[in-house]
Amino acid sequence: MSFVKVYSKEDILPLLKKRAGETKFGEEIGFVKTVKDLKNHPAKYVLLGIPEDIGVRANHGNQGTSKAWKASLGSILNIQHNPLTDAQNMLILGEIDCETQMKQAESISKEENHYVEKLGELVSQIDHKVCEVIKTIVEAKKFPIIIGGGHNNSYGIIKGVSQALQNPINCINFDAHTDFRSLEHRHSGNGFSYAFEEGFLGNYFIFGLHRNYTSKAVFNSIEEHSKRIKFNLFETISIRKELSFFDALQEAEKCCSNENFGIELDLDAIECMGSSAISPSGFSLNEARNFVAYFSKNSNASYLHICEGSPEAEIFPNQVGKAIAYLVSDVISEKYNL
Known part of the structure; x- marks a missing residue:
């Protein structure tokens, strides 16, 4: 499949830091020669990267998510x-x-007419690639863990999973924003609204929504579809403490987990985390880990998408990578007693 650069053991060797007496994760992780070989590999989890930031830029945001x-x-x-x-x-x-879309994006000047719309056309091209690859992974009965890029990629992921399962898929989004904006050109702020409009997204729950960054129009849209779109506020959980974190998890679970659902985690929602929209207020990394660990153990969980990370948007760039590594390990660590 030309939409994905398939890695081999040799590709990751430069990243390994071996130490005598230890076995690093990368020394034991699996590989396939082609996407078609997925169905014959015994591993349950498939790690996939999306090195792009075009969707963020098309949403007037800061580039950098391509490096996560x-x-x-x-x-x-x-x-x-x-x-x-x-x-x-x-x-x-x-x-x-x-690579092609990223190069084309660099050639588009911000001074050009319809700058963001042209970026949106490139986002749509990436949507197609993401959809086809995710569809193949899920058809192979695997659980994809997708890292990198903007939240625009939620659309291609949801569409791919939905097509593989031949049903709409529910979604729980750990996010400061809804990304349920108007159906204009494609960008990082309307992945869920497009998936909803086209019938790929069933129920949708926004976990820890920030009141300061949600427009009246978006609240009206949520109200219009209140039977299928629900949320709880970050302020209700962490500021006024009217809802415990565990009860907030159960609200989201009740809304979405009775059928196949996706787990979305936007790093913007974590306090002072390097991201495309770094925030001084948000959940802790440990709360994000709790969220991922809780929902990934549900038998109806179908994927994890970690997005909007921007390593250069903070004082210590390596912390974004380490944070994501913790989140990934929380998904696969199914044993808690030796």
Whole structure:
């Protein structure tokens, strides 16, 4: 499949930091030669990167999310392989080939007429690639873990999973924003609204929505579709403390987990995390880990998407990669007692 750059063991060796007496995660992780080989590999989890930031720029945001994949891959490969982090249950597929679109995006001047609309056309091209690759992974009965890029990629992921399962898929989004904006050109702020409009997204729950960054129009849209779109506010959970974090998890679970659902985690929602829209107020990384660990153990969970990370948007760039590595390990660590 030309839409994905398939990795081999040799591709990741430069990222490994071996140490005597230890076995690193990357030394035991699996690989396939082609996408078609996925169905014959015993691993449950498939790691996939999306190195792009066109969707963020098309939404008037800051570039940098294209670098989250490589930053996190280095961290993931160098965690310890032990009975609690079983690398043999995961394989690295590789990355969505965004090189052509990224080069074309660089050639578009911000001074040009319809600048963001032209970027949106490139986002649509990436949507197609993401959809086809995710569809193949899910048809192979695997659980994709997708890292990198903007939240625009939620659309291609949801569409691909939905087509593979031949049903709409529900979604729980750990996010400060709804990304349910108007159906204009494609960008990082309307992936869920497009998936909803086209029938790929069933129920949708926004976990920890920030009141300060949600427009009246978006609240009206949520109200219009209140039977299928629900949310809880970050302020209700963490500021006024009218809803415990665990009860907030159960609200989202009740809304979406009775059928196949996706787990979306936007790093913008984590306080002072390097992201495309870094925020001084948000959940802690440990709360994000709790969220991922809680929902990934549900038998109806179908994928995890970690997006909007921007390693250069903070004082310590390596922390974004390490944060994502913790989140990934929380998905695969199914054993808690040796």
